[in-house]
Amino acid sequence: MRHFLEVDDLSADELQWVLDMSSRAPEAAPPVLQGSGVALVFEKPSNRTRNSMEMAVHQLGGHPVYIRPEEVGMDVRETAEDIARTLACFHDIIAVRVFRHNLLERMAACAVAPVINLLSDDAHPCQALADLLTVSQCIGLDRIERVAFVGDANNVWRSLAIGCAMLGIPSTLAVPDGYGPSGATLDRIAALGGECTVTDDPAAAAAGADVVYTDVWTSMGQEDEQAERLAAFGPYQVTPELMSLAADGAIFLHDLPAHRGEEVAAEVIDGPASRIWQQAENRMHAARGLLAFLAGTALHGAASAGSALHGAASAGAAS
Numbered sequence: 001m002r003h004f005l006e007v008d009d010l011s012a013d014e015l016q017w018v019l020d021m022s023s024r025a026p027e028a029a030p031p032v033l034q035g036s037g038v039a040l041v042f043e044k045p046s047n048r049t050r051n052s053m054e055m056a057v058h059q060l061g062g063h064p065v066y067i068r069p070e071e072v073g074m075d076v077r078e079t080a081e082d083i084a085r086t087l088a089c090f091h092d093i094i095a096v097r098v099f100r101h102n103l104l105e106r107m108a109a110c111a112v113a114p115v116i117n118l119l120s121d122d123a124h125p126c127q128a129l130a131d132l133l134t135v136s137q138c139i140g141l142d143r144i145e146r147v148a149f150v151g152d153a154n155n156v157w158r159s160l161a162i163g164c165a166m167l168g169i170p171s172t173l174a175v176p177d178g179y180g181p182s183g184a185t186l187d188r189i190a191a192l193g194g195e196c197t198v199t200d201d202p203a204a205a206a207a208g209a210d211v212v213y214t215d216v217w218t219s220m221g222q223e224d225e226q227a228e229r230l231a232a233f234g235p236y237q238v239t240p241e242l243m244s245l246a247a248d249g250a251i252f253l254h255d256l257p258a259h260r261g262e263e264v265a266a267e268v269i270d271g272p273a274s275r276i277w278q279q280a281e282n283r284m285h286a287a288r289g290l291l292a293f294l295a296g297t298a299l300h301g302a303a304s305a306g307s308a309l310h311g312a313a314s315a316g317a318a319s
């Protein structure tokens with residue numbers, strides 16, 4: 001049984017397959033979820049993730065069921081394992097947004113249905129799929145030379161950096177001292193063959209980059225740290241001056257929600273280099289590609305996903 005808790009739960013070939021499938025028009029998507037339910041469990045708020053997943057499930061012929069934060073009661077009302085086993089009675093795929101990443105691992109360990117990470121404190125792999133799809137559309141995966149992430153070494157950065165490593169895209173992170181990635185994360189990226197450099201200098205990161213990416217400085221669950229984070233990250237705002245150091249034709253990306261005047265200046269996020277709405281829409285297309293892959297493996301076996309679905313993606317990419 002396959003799960004998607006981080007981007008490298010896919011092989012590099014499978015990641016490319018998902019991106020190819022995501023590039024197909026919704027109406028060309030195979031109805032692999034016909035008659036299937038997909039549980040969408042949220043411990044944290046969401047706009048993009050909930051809506052993109054619901055529509056992607058619908059486009060594949062399935063039925064999404066949204067479960068509100070107050071309904072979940074993860075490890076309070078019942079254990080994460082019992083929640084997973086219960087949801088698997090009704091659904092073929094379980095997608096979950098949590099604080100503690102370990103909850104996802106425990107649900108996946110039950111092996112009752114594929115588990116998708118809809119964001120945890122550690123990782124946001126569905127976002128990274130949409131980000132890579134946007135890069136492929138706007139620049140080309142064979143042409144991009146480097147991605148710069150300016151800000152916190154958070155869940156969004158980690159999944160993006162892992163995805164870049166898998167596709168052979170060098171990345172640079174500019175982050176203040178004390179907010180950088182763990183050695184384990186850098187080792188994981190290096191083990192994938194990825195070139196990921198870390199600096200405390202935003203200008204050095206942005207210089208010559210094809211993509212300048214940022215995210216909020218205070219993630220969900222870190223609200224108590226907001227004042228100190230605002231102070232630490234102040235010099236890391238993506239400004240027009242910072243963007244002017246990037247490569248000709250460089251684009252600006254942000255997973256959203258954004259705070260204009262904090263991590264990004266309004267002139268950048270609302271300016272000509274910004275591709276944030278294309279990126280937001282790509283959440284739905286990437287979710288469709290991922291669900292098609294997981295539904296193929298869960299409902300028809302890994303062999304089917306590796307042959308029939310690969311064929312479907314290739315046909316779609318060619319048409």
Ligand code: CP
Nearest residue numbers: 046047048049255256
């Ligand atoms: N980018 C993203 O995951 O947005 P939501 O928190 O609104 O789902």
Ligand code: NVA
Nearest residue numbers: 154156219220256257
């Ligand atoms: N890093 C942010 C991403 C929100 C989509 C958070 O975890 O709150």
